[in-house]
Amino acid sequence: xxxxxxxxxxxxxxxxxxxxxxxxxxxxxxxxxxxxxxxxxxxxxxxxxxxxxxxxxxxxxxxxxxxxxxxxxxxxxxxxxxxxxxxxxxxxxxxxxxxxxxxxxxxxxxxxxxxxxxxxxxxxxxxxxxxxxxxxxxxxxxxxxxxxxxxxxxxxxxxxxxxxxxxxxxxxxxxxxxxxxxxxxxxxxxxxxxxxxxxxxxxxxxxxxxxxxxxxxxxxxxxxxxxxxxxxxxxxxxxxxxxxxxxxxxxxxxxxxxxxxxxxxxxxxxxxxxxxxxxxxxxxxxxxxxxxxxxxxxxxxxxxxxxxxxxxxxxxxxxxxxxxxxxxxxxxxxxxxxxxxxxxxxxxxxxxxxxxxxxxxxxxxxxxxxxxxxxxxxxxxxxxxxxxxxxxxxxxxxxxxxxxxxxxxxxxxx
Numbered sequence: 273x274x275x276x277x278x279x280x281x282x283x284x285x286x287x288x289x290x291x292x293x294x295x296x297x298x299x300x301x302x303x304x305x306x307x308x309x310x311x312x313x314x315x316x317x318x319x320x321x322x323x324x325x326x327x328x329x330x331x332x333x334x335x336x337x338x339x340x341x342x343x344x345x346x347x348x349x350x351x352x353x354x355x356x357x358x359x360x361x362x363x364x365x366x367x368x369x370x371x372x373x374x375x376x377x378x379x380x381x382x383x384x385x386x387x388x389x390x391x392x393x394x395x396x397x398x399x400x401x402x403x404x405x406x407x408x409x410x411x412x413x414x415x416x417x418x419x420x421x422x423x424x425x426x427x428x429x430x431x432x433x434x435x436x437x438x439x440x441x442x443x444x445x446x447x448x449x450x451x452x453x454x455x456x457x458x459x460x461x462x463x464x465x466x467x468x469x470x471x472x473x474x475x476x477x478x479x480x481x482x483x484x485x486x487x488x489x490x491x492x493x494x495x496x497x498x499x500x501x502x503x504x505x506x507x508x509x510x511x512x513x514x515x516x517x518x519x520x521x522x523x524x525x526x527x528x529x530x531x532x533x534x535x536x537x538x539x540x541x542x543x544x545x546x547x548x549x550x551x552x553x554x555x556x557x558x559x560x561x562x563x564x565x566x567x568x569x570x571x572x573x574x575x576x577x578x579x580x581x582x583x584x585x586x587x588x589x590x591x592x593x594x595x596x597x598x599x600x601x602x603x604x605x606x607x608x609x610x611x612x613x614x615x616x617x618x619x620x621x622x623x624x625x626x627x628x629x630x631x632x633x634x635x636x637x638x639x640x641x642x643x644x645x646x647x648x649x650x651x652x653x654x655x656x657x658x659x660x661x662x663x664x665x666x667x668x669x670x671x672x673x674x675x676x677x678x679x680x681x682x683x684x685x686x
Contacts, residue, residue: 278485280640289340294654295684298685300337301438302391306334312382316551316648318495319502321631322603323366324375325391326433327493331358334390338397338444338676348664348671350397356490358393362386363489367479368458369470372533372606377473378416380429383436384469385411390440391447395415398448411443412455413465420537423501423553430549494630495641498568503534504558506609511562513623516580518613520564520582523553525614526590528555531598531606535536539592545579559611560586602632642666 288298289303292310297303310319312329319326330448335354341348365385366374374381391412395405416436422429447453458465458477463527468476498508507528530538538555551557551573560573560583577583598606605626612622630636636644642662664677671677 290682292525292681293685303440304333304337304441305434308437309431312433313430315499320363323363324386325362327359330386330389330437331393334394334441338394346674348515348668351674354393354397357396358389359490360393362389375475378420380420382414383418383432387416387439390437391443394444407453408443408447408467410457413457415439423546456598493634495636500558501553506625506664508562508568508609509625510623511559522615529593529595529610535594548573556587556590
């Protein structure tokens, strides 16, 4: 009956949700896909290194769509609280499946864990009851998916977190309309989230609530300094150090040693030319480009740079090796990267990066975040607009109406 379907069809309201930086609006679900894709799409966002998951590309799009659909004013404090809940939930779901094991098995962990982040954030902003939040988690879990083979050439890799943001937004919206989801979605023995995704590697549901309210996952989240997959940041840091003492034209051989997750996720023999997404995932390309250019930012992934002879001459002499000793190493060491460069005269120059800058024990500072924001934003919009966005975000808990921030994000950029 039409009355039964009505709550579902309201998810496709008229197109009033902002697509950041475009000057356009669309439906809430479509905006969640696009905003999530834009946030995660150039590998410059945040990530939780243990879960692992790109949290903001899940939480922020779902909240923007939810706030727009709300019948009451959403304060900055409301928005921030809902965001923190989403930031806390996703990594804990990741822990139950032992985090990086999912990447090792070929799942794209973010969209597998991320529907829960988006659903809980959206559900909190909607004011759902505990029972409705359980329904939202069940509706989110049945929409979780993402294949990591999308990293090689498919455009869909950039969209995975957008899909998960949309699916979480759907889940919370359906729960708000009293649609039921899978109860006890994590623990169900047949067809439950952990029994299916965790088949063969001993999932642990207790990790969902371990030290809940005492250990804060939000404080573990890293913000990237480079436009590459998070596991490659150690290699970029190492290459930036080595280029101070080794000229690129003197390099005869490059050897890189990493742990299992980075090795499986970040190394395959690349073929020329790589797509931008392939280059951002490939440790050989990222290292070669950094040794030559001193950085791994958007400029290193333009069509001309992706097919440049100087980069490929270094990739051709690059070998990547698996360090099996890191499999059971403490979490603080699992991203360890050893880079050795042999010059034509036979000298070997080595650098070890135990953890990249930005890791929880060496976090990017607030000043570095603001500097990064302006470095990226000032070239595509006015400084005054960028400064206004900065003030709204850093003072979010005091913002009376989050629409003031949304209005700043909405207009087109270059």
